[in-house]
Amino acid sequence: MRTNKILPLALLGALVLAGCSDSSETAAVSSAAPADKKITVGFSVYDMQYEFFQKMAKGTQDAVAAKGWEIKLHDEKSDENEMVTGASALIDQGVDLLIISPFKPTALGPIIAKAKAKNVPVIVNDIGGGGTPYDAIVISDNAGGGKLAAEFMDKQIQANGSKSKNVASITCEPSATYAARRNAGFKAEIEARGYKVVAELSGNSKAEEGYKVMKDILSKNPDVAGVFSCNDPMGVAAGNAIKDAGKSPVTDIVTVGFNADPEALTAIKADLLSATVAQDPAAMGGLTVTLGEQALNKQPIAFSNAAEREVFNPVALIDKTNVGSVG
Missing domain, CATH: 3.40.50.2300 (Response regulator)
Structure with a gap:
């Protein structure tokens, strides 16, 4: 919801x-x-x-x-x-x-x-x-947060009028076992809603790598309708990559991060990120x-x-x- x-x-x-x-x-x-x-x-x-x-x-x-x-x-x-x-x-x-x-x-x-x-x-x-x-x-509740991201993404993709059922997932570094539950929760819920995760790549929790991963995703899957990122630095970076590709990270590709870092809150206000999942x-x-x-x-x-x-x-x-x- x-x-x-x-x-x-x-x-x-x-x-x-x-x-x-x-x-x-x-x-x-x-x-x-x-x-x-x-x-x-x-x-x-x-x-x-x-x-x-x-x-x-x-x-x-x-x-x-x-x-x-x-x-x-x-x-x-x-x-x-x-x-x-x-x-x-x-x-x-x-x-x-x-x-x-x-x-x-x-x-x-x-x-x-x-x-x-x-x-x-x-x-x-x-x-x-x-x-x-x-x-x-x-x-x-990392898995629950991933589920929240998927629920939001589904509704926003529909609101955007996109016909694509392809989405992507950017993961944290492999050693972050708890954070991995975020992407697992997202994948389970988004697939249950009829979408296909066409790319699941690690940005190693770093903004610069998140940017590169998103560019790679866009080059191979230009019709991707949404992307979920394991943390906000990569999520904001993915939003910047989408913007640099001439698309909106809100109305063209629903972009969701995780953490509610200050940079993510600023990006949401500026329509450079669709949403984030807040820890407390x-x-x-x-x-x-x-x-x-x-x-x-x-x-x-x-x-x-x-x-x-x-x-x-x-x-x-x-x-x-x-x-x-x-x-």
Whole structure:
């Protein structure tokens, strides 16, 4: 269904535990922290130079403050060694709960082992868990976002009057396993609506490669009616490639990205991108604190995907009708 108005994403994040679980367990929500001491949360964050992680940190800090807890923030600065040494230092400093958005998920092993040895629950926020025994991982509903993109694209292609049923999909780098769910969700839904994905190429998450991939798609499939991109830098770049080819990335080829980055919101307003799918890193941060409290209190967590201990945070579609409400 096309989204003309969206709920505040922070509200959606608060609803996730009640609405997206495939587990038969129901989380018993408690706002009471253990009474014997003040809880200290350690948050090791991927890289604070990026707006996405700044918002994630703000959501985490606000949720911790609302509970009267304390927080120690560590910036990994996109460095594996900094991630391992810094997160380990937080555990050594006696934090009661560790939240981590890991630069290198495959290097989480010693961190998780150290935390478990000291009975410190670990909640992972985004990126990946590296196959380690964390207590829970929060990720955006990537497959659901791909489905939203397909639903929007179908309606816009019809509104544009296009007769073509050919669309394309630009993927992120192969190692981005969670992000790959976006394209998988898109493909499943768009094919269910009678379209054919005539090209599915990787832009390796980079704008310049997204531009080149889109030019290649246009040269081989000039009648393509829509393109979905795994992230916004590639989506905006694809829109620029379409414009440079003398077509509109809105009325000729429906162009949809993912993330709701500032550049994408600007492009939507300028008719250089049809839509994007918004993640909510602040709500994700708040959700990790909620899950951390449940882990501390030995309460069951309602997982969206119990096998991988995943909890999905909702996403929302942003187009010209509601882009003004996103800031």
